Amino acid sequence: MKKKFLGVVLSVAMVATLLAGCGKKEEAPADDATATEAPADDAAGDDAETPDDSAASGKLIKVGIINNDPSESGYRTANVNDLQNWFTEEKGYDASFEYSLKNDEQIKFAQKFIQDGVDYLLLSAAGTAGWDSVLKEAQDAGIKVILFDRTIDADESLYEGSIVSDMKAEGQKAVDWLAEQGKDEYNIIHIQGEMGSAAQVGRTEALQEKVDAEDSWNIVAQQTADWDEGKAQQQVEAVINKGDDFNVIYAENDNMAKGAVAALDKAGITHGKDGDVIVIGFDCNKWALESVLAGEWNYDGQCNPFQAELLDDVIKTLEAGEEVDPKVVIMDEKGFDCETITQEDVDTYGI
Amino acid sequence: MSKIFKNQLFIPIAALLLLVLFNLIVDPAFFALSKGVYDGDSILTGNLISIIDNGSELAILAIGMTLVTAASGGQDISVGATMTLAGSVIVKVLRGSETSPVTLHQSIIVAFLVGCLVAILCGAFNGALVAFFKIQPMVATLILFTAGRSIASWVNNNQNIIIKDEKFKYFGYYLPKIPIPTPFIIAIICIIIMALLLKFTTLGLYTQAVGINENSSRLNGINPTLMKFVSFIILGVCVAVAGLIKASRQEGTISYGGFAKYIEMDAILAVALGGNPLGGGKFNMAASIIGAYVIQFLTITLYARGVNPEALPAYKAVVVIILVVISAPTVRDKISSLTKKLRVPKKEVC
Structure with missing residues (x-):
């Protein structure tokens, strides 16, 4: 008896959810x-x-x-x-x-x-x-x-x-900016996004080309953190514990840059404006631009939404009635660095 | 000898020793501890600290997952999603309606309790489906696995949040004047509470009884439905604690799609590494917890070795397969009977 009752309740519940599911799906466009x-x-x-x-x-x-x-x-x-x-x-x-x-x-x-x-x-x-x-x-x-x-x-x-969006152009802009910083040597921790995604491929390509071309540019560690803050933090911790020298963190999004900075903070390594390590992030989250403004990070590249x-x-x-020419328009991407960023930039471009 | 092999703690501890040995051979500096400075206080740093720090969430989740596995004979795959939801709720309560609050809108304890409540409700939902409606745990928890992250992003309107507050950071970083990361301290507290519960209540015994044979335990006066339900509630609490730690670690910046992604799989793996049968029944809590830290040890080892990023998941998979195969009860029985056979002729020679 109990089992039968349960069965009835279950099937009612299932039908109800089914109906609810249908209703919702049809409702949304209808509402629209x-x-x-x-x-x-x-x-x-x-x-x-x-x-x-x-x-x-x-x-x-x-x-x-x-x-x-x-x-x-x-x-x-x-x-x-x-x-x-x-x-x-x-x-x-x-x-x-x-x-x-x-x-x-x-x-x-x-x-x-x-x-x-x-x-x-x-x-x-x-x-x-x-x-x-x-x-x-x-x-x-x-x-x-x-x-x-x-x-x-x-x-x-x-x-x-x-x-x-041209992800490689975004990376290129950041790399060019980094080259302008006039360091004798660039020892880079490269934290990659989810492997194979457009943003990862483009931003990696830009950096990799420069590293291959210049003798003074070295990659100390290169690993994927799948866009995740926690993984990035652990990876940078591992590099620090290994005792490798580095002076640049090139993280392919803001969250990973934030994780990397947390690891630096824990190890007492200075970063940002006047710091030992240059921190580069991407995507221009509002909090990231605020970090650039505060001089905790050095550069944040935009992916223009x-x-x-x-x-x-x-x-x-x-x-x-005209033709679109050129057919493919590439978004104009900006980059912000800690020397020139203003509060207005944070308000306008922060997402 | 065979007793050692049969002991459930053997596999996770052997795995741990194996990893330690590997690192000792490749690079003894892996274990170096050094002093760092955080916020004016001196702290300990090093790979070992990194392991016990970052493995905390997993260890806490492994506690709950072990109970759920033992009682229901299945696993909760919604852990990552509900953890995101709990974290999201905590952040929402703390931030009010601002995206980067200067002061907290509620005390952290209130926020945690609300997050806890939500996580317990999620646990109760899963538990009810499993215990009362007798749905396969993996299917029942599939619902929140799919919906949890969407609800989490809805709670915070998908906003980009950052909470820069000293006190909120305590839970994911360091308490003033204490050189050990707070997450590890929280994990130890959770482990002690669970140990006391198992020692002084019938929770462990009843859970195992239900997992081994539901009908006979009912005949002996244990309510299997209740035990299953309770195990999911306990997992809910674990999820809330882990969610608080991780949200604090990330200063409230939760990427709803990626927060604690696949952590449920690692938690299940920790249970399996601990040699606990995934079909329910007997369990060994200590083995699961060591299993969790073994997984973190492996992760940090791979990071420290700088393994090629594309190959990282493959390395992890290979090690995991080896460990799980060795820890399978059939394999362990074979090994122990093999050692017996080896010993018998020896005695004759003597």
């Missing part, structure tokens, strides 16, 4: 649709009052935006916020957003947007492969595709424009 539809009607009603952005076409431009999930990283959160704040009705857009870290889910979202008949499909792909057929579908339906943040392995004719304005420009060009 109503939320965007209502203002859209409004806008159509009093067209004269809407800003001139949309006046050209007389109606809102319908865009579907597929991005990676904002919980991926601080960078992604900033990227998502930037897009959400830009693609609004005031700017003349009727935008829908979908987020996933999985390629196949993103492809499904793309198919959904194609069926919805969006004018533009903005895409930051989770993976590089598998996009050909769905982009072909979009092209046949007359939907213009613009890539942002990440490139994909597909024919260039399948998309109208691409705005990408503010792509909405450029995307807007591309759409404007296409709306005017």
